[in-house]
Amino acid sequence: MITISHLRKTYGRTVAVDEVSLEVAEGEVLGILGPNGAGKTTTVECVAGLRTPDSGTVRVAGLDPRADRAALTRLLGVQLQESRLQPKITVEEALRLWSALYDDPLPWRGLVERLGLEDRVRSKFRDLSGGQQQRLSIALALVGRPRAVILDELSTGLDPRARRDAWQIVRDLSADGVTVLLVTHAMEEAHQLCDRIAIIDAGRVRALDTPDALIAGASAATVTSFAVEDTVDLESLRQLGSVSGVRTDAGRIVVEGSDGAALDVLADLARQRLAPTGLRVVDGTLDTAYLQLTDGIHAHTPEEQPA
Numbered sequence: 001m002i003t004i005s006h007l008r009k010t011y012g013r014t015v016a017v018d019e020v021s022l023e024v025a026e027g028e029v030l031g032i033l034g035p036n037g038a039g040k041t042t043t044v045e046c047v048a049g050l051r052t053p054d055s056g057t058v059r060v061a062g063l064d065p066r067a068d069r070a071a072l073t074r075l076l077g078v079q080l081q082e083s084r085l086q087p088k089i090t091v092e093e094a095l096r097l098w099s100a101l102y103d104d105p106l107p108w109r110g111l112v113e114r115l116g117l118e119d120r121v122r123s124k125f126r127d128l129s130g131g132q133q134q135r136l137s138i139a140l141a142l143v144g145r146p147r148a149v150i151l152d153e154l155s156t157g158l159d160p161r162a163r164r165d166a167w168q169i170v171r172d173l174s175a176d177g178v179t180v181l182l183v184t185h186a187m188e189e190a191h192q193l194c195d196r197i198a199i200i201d202a203g204r205v206r207a208l209d210t211p212d213a214l215i216a217g218a219s220a221a222t223v224t225s226f227a228v229e230d231t232v233d234l235e236s237l238r239q240l241g242s243v244s245g246v247r248t249d250a251g252r253i254v255v256e257g258s259d260g261a262a263l264d265v266l267a268d269l270a271r272q273r274l275a276p277t278g279l280r281v282v283d284g285t286l287d288t289a290y291l292q293l294t295d296g297i298h299a300h301t302p303e304e305q306p307a
């Protein structure tokens, strides 16, 4: 549905996007994660036809976002970070105006209800809170029954209930076969909503996989912790191929490692003739995977890592 190939975009001497290639299938929710300034917004702005790439190509349902702008508007909904509308326009006026652009718009009152803006219909844009402005921009992105949607920082500024509502909207879109490109800094959101996640840093795609595969691939895919009565040979644990880190925390030993690390740790403890107590094995999180993936890029040596 969306094809980005070898996209490059510079602003003067800043290379914002450098050789980004991504395919988003119809009905897929693809998350784009990455540090501030990584090139996420620039990438989605190129998809929306709001910026002209220096090189590379973008296609949305076969359309060129710059050359086929009018046709693209009919099938792509866009919610951009901090969208600004005319300060005096009311919620109703904005939704009516946007609806008029489409042949078969969604009934705007229904959208207003789904986004919890019922009692703000007559409010001017400038009088809405940040979160309400955000909800309006989501409504405007959806009013044309788009086949693909760009959501740039969907839940930034939303209260917990509005965030849940926004997540449900994304799930509903996906169930309806709508393709979603979701830029986010919220790991839980990415984990819950995205079929796949692209991690972008310094303008390049550093990892692209399902959330679970990204976690499993991280060197802290599992965290095993336990206590032991006797002295444990931590060096022996550190030498295990599946183990990426060993530390002590409040009297417990905490071992990070790949999927098989817990079994290796138990076997090593058995060799050391130690019986662990209070054994816990938990999955790593997307946060850990993300931090590792983006940290590696900045080439920290182990000595530079916090203990």
Ligand SMILES: Nc1ncnc2c1ncn2[C@@H]1O[C@H](COP(=O)(O)OP(=O)(O)OP(=O)(O)O)[C@@H](O)[C@H]1O
Pocket: 011, 014, 015, 016, 034, 035, 036, 037, 038, 039, 040, 041, 042, 043
């Ligand atoms: N209009 C612009 N003029 C000059 N430089 C820009 C412009 N827009 C973005 N940049 C630069 O391009 C790089 C990528 O910016 P972009 O907004 O795409 O990043 P981002 O990943 O969306 O960041 P954030 O998470 O902070 O929103 C940054 O270094 C930014 O300073």
